[in-house]
Amino acid sequence: MNRRNLLRSAGALVGITAAGGAGYAAHEGGNRYYNGPVSDHFDGVRFFNPDGAAPKGFGDLWKWRREGERQVWPENIPLSATAKPAARVDDLTITMVGHATMLIQMDGLNILTDPVWSERASPVSFAGPKRVIAPGIAFEDLPPIDLVLLSHCHYDHMNLQTLTRLQQTHDPLVITPLGNDTIIKGTGLKTQVMDWGQSASFKHTSVHCLPCHHWGARGVKDRSMALWASFVLTSPKGAVMFIGDTGFDKGRPYQGLASLGPIRMALLPIGAYAPEWFMADQHQNPAQAVEGFRIMGARYAVGHHWGTIQLTDEGRNDPAIALHQALEAQGVEATRFRPLQASDVWKVPPI
Template identity: 70%
Template sequence: MNRRTLLQSAAAFLGVSTVGCTTTVAVRSGKNRYYEGPVTDHFDGVRFFNPDGSPPKGFRDLLRWRMGEDPTEWPAEVPVLTVRPERRVDDLTVTMVGHATMLVQTRGLNILTDPWWSERASPVSFAGPKRVTKPGISFEDLPPIDLILLSHCHYDHMDLATLTRLKAEHDPLVITPLGNDTIIQSTGLRTEVLDWGQSTNFGQLGIHCTPCHHWGARGVSDRSMALWGTFVLTGPGGSVVFIGDTGFDQGRPYRDLPAQFGPIRAELLPIGAYDPRWFMADQHQNPDEAVQGFLLSKAAYAVGHHWGTIQLTNEGRNDPRFALEEALEAHNVAQNRFRALEAGEFWAIPSI
């Protein structure tokens, strides 16, 4: 990926615009277009924030990054062996679709995380990050989808075209943090919104929203106007944790999970889009930090996602997988407990 393409890709996630070779820094608005509510320890009345955390980087840092080291070249395409999942699963199986999109099948329910089947993760169809792997499950081969967990509003996690297709074919419920329901309103999907610390129920599962260290934006003036979060699914057999994106943040997204939710059977954790560290550390953990979080939360197993599908940062396509193997060895964790799944791979998670 050349510098200009990666600059445009990154700008979409920073809330700045480089369209037409000009650059516009995000304008601070006095009103939140997505959410209205009381001031809290993570909402100032206009924007959400990470308590005692770091704000998103600005345009000068973006330029410093892009004028620095060249990104590692990715292949234009990587072959994928697609799978057709079972219609229903009683226990727990996770199938990788690609990036942060996974099919979680448990207790007879079919759940998608941050669904994205489009060619690009971008506000436009002709530019921006383009997938190098096809989805590991063809859209037509999806089983009936009951629920979508939507972690935040960045384009590689919230794809309105895919959400519209899911509404037409499956009509699932979407559970998402505050403000994101406004953004997806045009899809017609049913939504339920949660703040950090709030919970709801779906079938046999409890679904809880907890903090992680990230942010969100869809354009040049809406930075952090919709909340981001972690989802914890509780039910018989142990909890399942899904984090779409997070910085390690001294381990705070992880360290309270065991006391709150008991034994954690599986975590779905991001391991990619982390280089260079000075720019990415606040919003994207690296594989070593993902392993540290895995250990802090005392989980039995983990799936590494957010790698190998689209190039957002400098590291090579396979670097997160290799770095994860090294981190597991360094922390004396068995390789079969934390797997970086390729698109089309599935894992029947062992019981605990």
């Protein structure tokens, strides 16, 4: 494999960039994952961020790899103990598994976000970004899983091995944006596919699929053929927002949420942002996460997408440090926005 193709493949593996420039060339035969009408965020072949920046191209990827200042992470961080969740929780508890994987126990339901229990964020077991800390909940200690929120198809968020294990042991429903159901079809999981602006009911909870500023790919020729999204859960216990990945995009992912009621908990990404000239259009930094938290008027927030898998240049603890600095600078109590580490449990206070 030549250097150009190696860089292209490496970018697609970790969900940072793929080949190509700002424009999109039509894939031979059309979209391999989704066949639907043109919309304000789908051109008939690929999805896009309306009025937003397109993913960076190969030239920028090469510049970053050539000029970046990648910090050294520890190879392994011992996990002293794993969390052992209750079978059901009446109110609201968040348990950190790692990266963007969290267990939401809410009003009697058990919900997983972007579940990854594999050692690497990669299509192969022998290469690709490797986790430096074990999952905060052993897979065998999971309570009965009712629902999975799957935000997009990058390898650090969509892990087919984990999804197959979940189908075999829990058989949950997966709610995911357009096109992603095709990618996970082989797992045998039940899926409900949603477009931006759509809502669905699951038992006594409503799930709302909302825009965020990102993209998706599983290889070098399928960029943006499956949609990405954030979710808001609403139930009698309050509203919970989950964003797997997003660029800040002038705060647009955090606007217009008033109709969903007060957000009791927001699960927001705070990592994989350095260097910002390259990452800003797809990964917000901690200060932007705090600003988004304030825009939406959430009461509490968890900072995720840091400390588990090294995707970008910042040091392992840099996002947590920067989050505390941003909270202080923006006048937000540190107890309201916590950067959870693997196995941390937060019993969320009521609003």
